[in-house]
Amino acid sequence: MGRYELQYPKNATNIxxxxxxxxxxxxxxxxxxxxxxxTPPDSPFxxxxxxxxxxxxxxxxxxxxxxxxxxxxxxxxxxxVMNLARxxxxxxxxxxxxxxxxxxxxxxxxxxxxxxxxxxxxxxxHATLVEDNEEKVYAMELITxxxxxxxxxxxxxxxxxxxxxxxxxxxxxxxxxxxxxxEGGAKxxxxxxxxxxxxxxxxxxxxPVHQTVGEPIPASYNKIDLPESIxxxxxxxxxxxxxxxxxxxxx
Amino acid sequence: MGRYELQYPKNATNIxxxxxxxxxxxxxxxxxxxxxxxTPPDSPFxxxxxxxxxxxxxxxxxxxxxxxxxxxxxxxxxxxVMNLARxxxxxxxxxxxxxxxxxxxxxxxxxxxxxxxxxxxxxxxHATLVEDNEEKVYAMELITxxxxxxxxxxxxxxxxxxxxxxxxxxxxxxxxxxxxxxEGGAKxxxxxxxxxxxxxxxxxxxxPVHQTVGEPIPASYNKIDLPESIxxxxxxxxxxxxxxxxxxxxx
Numbered sequence: 220m221g222r223y224e225l226q227y228p229k230n231a232t233n234i235x236x237x238x239x240x241x242x243x244x245x246x247x248x249x250x251x252x253x254x255x256x257x258t259p260p261d262s263p264f265x266x267x268x269x270x271x272x273x274x275x276x277x278x279x280x281x282x283x284x285x286x287x288x289x290x291x292x293x294x295x296x297x298x299x300v301m302n303l304a305r306x307x308x309x310x311x312x313x314x315x316x317x318x319x320x321x322x323x324x325x326x327x328x329x330x331x332x333x334x335x336x337x338x339x340x341x342x343x344x345h346a347t348l349v350e351d352n353e354e355k356v357y358a359m360e361l362i363t364x365x366x367x368x369x370x371x372x373x374x375x376x377x378x379x380x381x382x383x384x385x386x387x388x389x390x391x392x393x394x395x396x397x398x399x400x401x402e403g404g405a406k407x408x409x410x411x412x413x414x415x416x417x418x419x420x421x422x423x424x425x426x427p428v429h430q431t432v433g434e435p436i437p438a439s440y441n442k443i444d445l446p447e448s449i450x451x452x453x454x455x456x457x458x459x460x461x462x463x464x465x466x467x468x469x470x
Numbered sequence: 471m472g473r474y475e476l477q478y479p480k481n482a483t484n485i486x487x488x489x490x491x492x493x494x495x496x497x498x499x500x501x502x503x504x505x506x507x508x509t510p511p512d513s514p515f516x517x518x519x520x521x522x523x524x525x526x527x528x529x530x531x532x533x534x535x536x537x538x539x540x541x542x543x544x545x546x547x548x549x550x551v552m553n554l555a556r557x558x559x560x561x562x563x564x565x566x567x568x569x570x571x572x573x574x575x576x577x578x579x580x581x582x583x584x585x586x587x588x589x590x591x592x593x594x595x596h597a598t599l600v601e602d603n604e605e606k607v608y609a610m611e612l613i614t615x616x617x618x619x620x621x622x623x624x625x626x627x628x629x630x631x632x633x634x635x636x637x638x639x640x641x642x643x644x645x646x647x648x649x650x651x652x653e654g655g656a657k658x659x660x661x662x663x664x665x666x667x668x669x670x671x672x673x674x675x676x677x678p679v680h681q682t683v684g685e686p687i688p689a690s691y692n693k694i695d696l697p698e699s700i701x702x703x704x705x706x707x708x709x710x711x712x713x714x715x716x717x718x719x720x721x
Binding site: 251264265266269313321327328331335339360371373376382417423424425427429432434449461469 | 502503505507508509514515516517518520522564565566567568570572575577578579580581582584586588590592594610611614617618621622624625626627629630633636637645655656658662663665668669670671672673674675676677678679680681682683684685686687688689690691692693694695696697700704712715716719720
């Protein structure tokens with residue numbers, strides 16, 4: 220929207236650094252697996268589920284990444300989560316959703332100065348089950364296109380009623396969130412840096428890390444050549460991922 | 471130990487499939503970032519932190535991956551986690567720790583049949599702060615060697631007292647755990663598979679995904695050539711990662 224950068228409120232739930240909606244929403248949207256945690260009332264332990272998700276606004280689909288958005292989650296939704304979300308009613312089930320990317324292994328002189336380059340976001344919010352079929356289709360399109368851009372329109376459409384019935388989507392109304400990012404090279408203490416024997420004997424630097432999409436493996440029932448949309452996605456994803464891991468290591 | 475395969479107890483906290491200690495511990499040990507969740511008493515939300523960790527046994531360091539082990543966690547331990555772990559006393563702070571790996575994007579005819587190949591583990595347990603310096607060093611060696619095998623002995627040793635003082639390590643006594651693994655190719659419903667127009671118009675298959683370690687970027691103060699231990703690690707890690715993503719896609 221460009222007026223000004225919206226930020227999530229800074230409060231005791233936020234542990235760290237960056238509160239810009241755009242930064243946080245982008246980290247969530249580019250993370251292939253989100254870790255979704257909630258606390259069942261009868262358990263001392265929180266429960267964490269790996270799920271896929273995307274930020275979106277069903278009420279205003281043209282909203283930008285920097286606008287207030289909901290998080291739509293899809294995955295193996297156990298009857299327990301569904302029952303808890305249903306039992307929570309319109310208030311929703313309190314959840315924490317984490318999105319983390321590793322960008323590099325940072326090797327220093329001291330083991331205690333080793334680190335990762337990484338980007339990590341958490342969102343806190345309340346989850347309710349999406350009951351409306353139109354909203355469910357909206358969310359499934361967002362999520363499918365996050366796997367491979369434009370994939371939704373290439374699949375068999377429209378969705379069948381049975382598919383909509385058996386698919387659970389959670390909508391998380393976001394209450395707050397934050398991001399934490401580590402970039403740059405190795406850092407060591409003055410004492411180690413001034414010790415010639417130490418500096419002369421230990422390799423220091425960054426091993427950049429990125430996700431690679433490999434050679435496509437067609438299904439046994441596949442009948443067609445790989446479409447350009449998929450080969451372009453693979454090329455772009457690998458080029459950008461590699462470049463990002465190198466760029467942040469050099470900062 | 472080879473006598474028989476130890477399993478975590480199946481109970482209501484476990485959502486899924488595999489309860490073998492060896493499988494679960496291996497998934498945790500090979501995951502560069504673990505998602506660690508706990509519920510502060512004054513908050514409706516669980517809090518999730520990205521941390522690094524390794525399974526180990528300080529009492530019996532020669533223990534196998536299939537043996538009962540503790541989880542050692544290291545990372546930015548906020549004063550809040552530390553205070554909560556301290557306040558929990560010897561009972562420890564209840565935690566859920568999740569380790570997830572993405573192995574492939576599974577593209578089907580229907581958007582609703584899309585999936586990931588993945589391996590995911592969760593552990594439930596109680597965390598206490600490690601106060602003993604010997605145990606802290608044991609954990610830091612495990613964790614440093616999980617970044618690059620053999621790295622610990624190549625760093626500046628021994629650890630300084632100030633490093634041990636400023637480093638927080640959590641030990642999680644594991645109460646239960648489980649793993650969930652998805653392998654194989656695309657799967658679609660009979661109706662779609664029998665529709666020639668659908669099958670003839672949509673590419674289906676797996677895009678294998680793996681983590682790649684790129685070209686090392688030396689620190690500004692690095693003085694030596696890349697040691698073979700690091701170049702071998704990069705080669706092995708990339709070869710094995712790629713091979714695994716292809717192998718599971720073909721299952």
